[in-house]
Amino acid sequence: xxxxxxxxxxxxxxxxxxxxxxxxxxxxxxxxxxxxxxxxxxxxxxxxxxxxxxxxxxxxxxxxxxxxxxxxxxx
Numbered sequence: 001x002x003x004x005x006x007x008x009x010x011x012x013x014x015x016x017x018x019x020x021x022x023x024x025x026x027x028x029x030x031x032x033x034x035x036x037x038x039x040x041x042x043x044x045x046x047x048x049x050x051x052x053x054x055x056x057x058x059x060x061x062x063x064x065x066x067x068x069x070x071x072x073x074x075x
Contacts, residue, residue: 007060008044014073015039021071031070038067
């Protein structure tokens with residue numbers, strides 16, 4: 001992303017976090033996979049005021065926001 005905003009940078013950090021965890025149990029694996037899939041389905045569009053590419057709402061949409069918080073990236 002060119003000239004990414006703080007929120008777009010936050011998205012990139014959350015995407016990396018969701019794919020870099022070694023799950024302790026099968027339940028943890030599902031947790032990380034689900035949040036990673038959600039983030040991949042709801043990326044921000046480029047630009048200073050991006051929309052969600054997955055649902056068209058203002059980004060971060062509630063799906064992306066929830067997934068980012070779940071993987072521990074709050075700000």
